[in-house]
Amino acid sequence: MSETSRPPLSHADWWRTAVIYQVYVRSFADSNGDGVGDLDGVRARLPYLRSLGVDGLWLNPFYPSPQHDHGYDVVDYRDVHPDYGTLASFDRLIQDAHRLDLKVIVDVVPNHCSIEHPWFREALAAGPGSPERARFHFADGEGDEPPNNWRSIFGGSAWQRVPDGQWYLHTFATEQPDFNWRHPDVEAAFEDVLRFWLDRGVDGLRIDVAHGLHKAEGLPDHEHADCDEVTGDPVNPHAWNQPEVHDVWRSWRAITEEYSQATGRERVLVGEVGLLDTEQLARYQRPDELHQTFFFEFLRAEWDDRSLYDVIDRGLETIAGSGSSVAWVLNNHDMPRSVTRYAGGAPGAGPGDLELGRARARAAAMLMLALPGSAYLYQGEELGLPEVTDLPDHVLTDPMFHRTGGVRRGRDGCRVPLPWRAEHDSFGFSPDGGSGTTWLPQPEWFAEHAADLLLGDGDSMLHLYREALALRHRIPALTSGTGELRWLPAEPGVLAFTRGDGFACAVNCSSRPVVNPIDGTLLLASDPEAGEKLPPNSAVWTLLPDGA
Numbered sequence: 001m002s003e004t005s006r007p008p009l010s011h012a013d014w015w016r017t018a019v020i021y022q023v024y025v026r027s028f029a030d031s032n033g034d035g036v037g038d039l040d041g042v043r044a045r046l047p048y049l050r051s052l053g054v055d056g057l058w059l060n061p062f063y064p065s066p067q068h069d070h071g072y073d074v075v076d077y078r079d080v081h082p083d084y085g086t087l088a089s090f091d092r093l094i095q096d097a098h099r100l101d102l103k104v105i106v107d108v109v110p111n112h113c114s115i116e117h118p119w120f121r122e123a124l125a126a127g128p129g130s131p132e133r134a135r136f137h138f139a140d141g142e143g144d145e146p147p148n149n150w151r152s153i154f155g156g157s158a159w160q161r162v163p164d165g166q167w168y169l170h171t172f173a174t175e176q177p178d179f180n181w182r183h184p185d186v187e188a189a190f191e192d193v194l195r196f197w198l199d200r201g202v203d204g205l206r207i208d209v210a211h212g213l214h215k216a217e218g219l220p221d222h223e224h225a226d227c228d229e230v231t232g233d234p235v236n237p238h239a240w241n242q243p244e245v246h247d248v249w250r251s252w253r254a255i256t257e258e259y260s261q262a263t264g265r266e267r268v269l270v271g272e273v274g275l276l277d278t279e280q281l282a283r284y285q286r287p288d289e290l291h292q293t294f295f296f297e298f299l300r301a302e303w304d305d306r307s308l309y310d311v312i313d314r315g316l317e318t319i320a321g322s323g324s325s326v327a328w329v330l331n332n333h334d335m336p337r338s339v340t341r342y343a344g345g346a347p348g349a350g351p352g353d354l355e356l357g358r359a360r361a362r363a364a365a366m367l368m369l370a371l372p373g374s375a376y377l378y379q380g381e382e383l384g385l386p387e388v389t390d391l392p393d394h395v396l397t398d399p400m401f402h403r404t405g406g407v408r409r410g411r412d413g414c415r416v417p418l419p420w421r422a423e424h425d426s427f428g429f430s431p432d433g434g435s436g437t438t439w440l441p442q443p444e445w446f447a448e449h450a451a452d453l454l455l456g457d458g459d460s461m462l463h464l465y466r467e468a469l470a471l472r473h474r475i476p477a478l479t480s481g482t483g484e485l486r487w488l489p490a491e492p493g494v495l496a497f498t499r500g501d502g503f504a505c506a507v508n509c510s511s512r513p514v515v516n517p518i519d520g521t522l523l524l525a526s527d528p529e530a531g532e533k534l535p536p537n538s539a540v541w542t543l544l545p546d547g548a
């Protein structure tokens with residue numbers, strides 16, 4: 001399909017079925033040769049994203065930050081970190097993206113800021129009991145004990161003591177103090193941030209830890225805390241999912257609606273809500289709250305037909321009746337890459353069986369892109385990149401690694417700068433003649449995944465994604481409201497379903513060949529051997545005879 005034949009995404013509810021490509025700016029493409037990705041690098045690669053066939057991009061935080069958590073520790077929510085460019089580079093990027101009919105989503109981090117944020121500096125200087133401290137959670141401890149037993153998600157206590165003896169709360173790294181969302185200044189400041197980016201033309205906002213923000217009044221101990229020095233406490237009922245947070249999403253939704261109506265272009269809110277309870281998760285995407293939340297259970301599901309079947313049904317049930325759609329995810333900047341997960345590998349533990357991982361990741365991509373809803377891809381997923389599992393300790397930057405004394409290896413292995421050109425320094429991540437070193441080292445085998453090499457190989461992962469995305473745009477059942485999912489009977493180990501009248505997908509999750517349960521014209525296969533039989537760990541898309 002040519003680049004111009006893709007239908008424009010101007011329709012109001014584009015987000016319901018859009019495929020959004022997540023750009024980890026630091027590791028996507030470097031335009032100035034300093035070994036760190038930047039916004040001009042992203043801009044230069046927009047044609048690549050357009051020809052990949054995605055509908056838009058989500059940019060991880062690019063704001064001024066001391067980078068203790070690579071941009072999730074924000075100093076100024078309305079500017080660009082000098083390593084990544086300037087506001088002018090952002091404006092050029094969004095203009096070019098829109099010219100190519102690509103949506104742009106930016107990341108907002110409302111739960112916490114950076115210890116270098118002006119408000120936090122003022123709070124430290126102003127001392128105990130000051131109005132400046134009231135914008136954060138400062139409290140007195142008991143002797144040398146912190147104010148309560150809450151744990152940081154990255155390991156250790158969630159409290160840090162300051163020189164005057166008080167403590168401040170940080171749900172994540174020490175350098176990320178939590179805002180006090182019961183303070184009116186905080187709410188007002190973030191509404192301004194929202195308007196700032198909407199005025200600059202963004203199509204949506206991805207909201208970091210959208211089930212965080214408010215903390216229970218009085219900050220009581222978590223009575224049933226079951227965690228040690230290294231594990232976090234994602235289920236602390238006093239730290240997460242407080243009822244008041246829904247008021248924030250209602251007021252943010254009202255703001256985005258204002259912009260959508262004024263400009264005829266729907267602006268969306270996509271929440272990162274780390275709740276396992278799907279009933280609770282569903283509450284975040286009620287019609288007057290967030291448009292969508294990522295459905296992480298899909299990413300976490302084991303590779304077997306039962307788990308995938310259950311998780312898909314749960315995803316669809318979660319949004320049923322909400323007017324929302326599921327945002328399916330297989331990869332992101334916080335999780336080991338899917339090829340490695342399916343291979344049984346892990347950071348620090350080795351790559352696993354990569355041939356197996358690759359076969360499953362190809363089939364999983366086809367499964368995800370055949371499901372009703374939208375999908376979020378993470379950069380490098382289309383290159384079939386495995387996790388870099390053997391980064392040496394001295395290059396690791398994740399606060400999780402440092403806070404747990406190395407017990408949790410952290411997330412650097414999925415953030416290694418992308419390989420674009422096999423035969424070039426830094427595999428084309430930086431321009432030729434640049435510093436030659438990238439902020440995280442790339443292994444030699446990244447050459448095998450370079451985009452230029454994969455483009456010349458019709459069987460590559462990149463071609464699979466390009467073909468799947470092109471078909472997705474061409475087959476109305478995949479992106480219109482008419483394409484309801486209907487499960488088909490299939491033998492154990494196999495998933496099969498139709499979308500609308502004319503399309504079917506079958507996935508063989510088992511380790512033996514099976515008879516393809518679907519008759520029709522083969523549109524796409526994750527394994528070249530697929531046909532009447534489905535090889536182990538493979539998927540096919542089929543066009544059904546009329547009215548089948």
Ligand code: NOJ
Binds near residue numbers: 069172208209272334
């Ligand atoms: C979730 C983000 O995805 C992750 O990368 C970050 O470390 C935490 N929130 C804290 O902001």
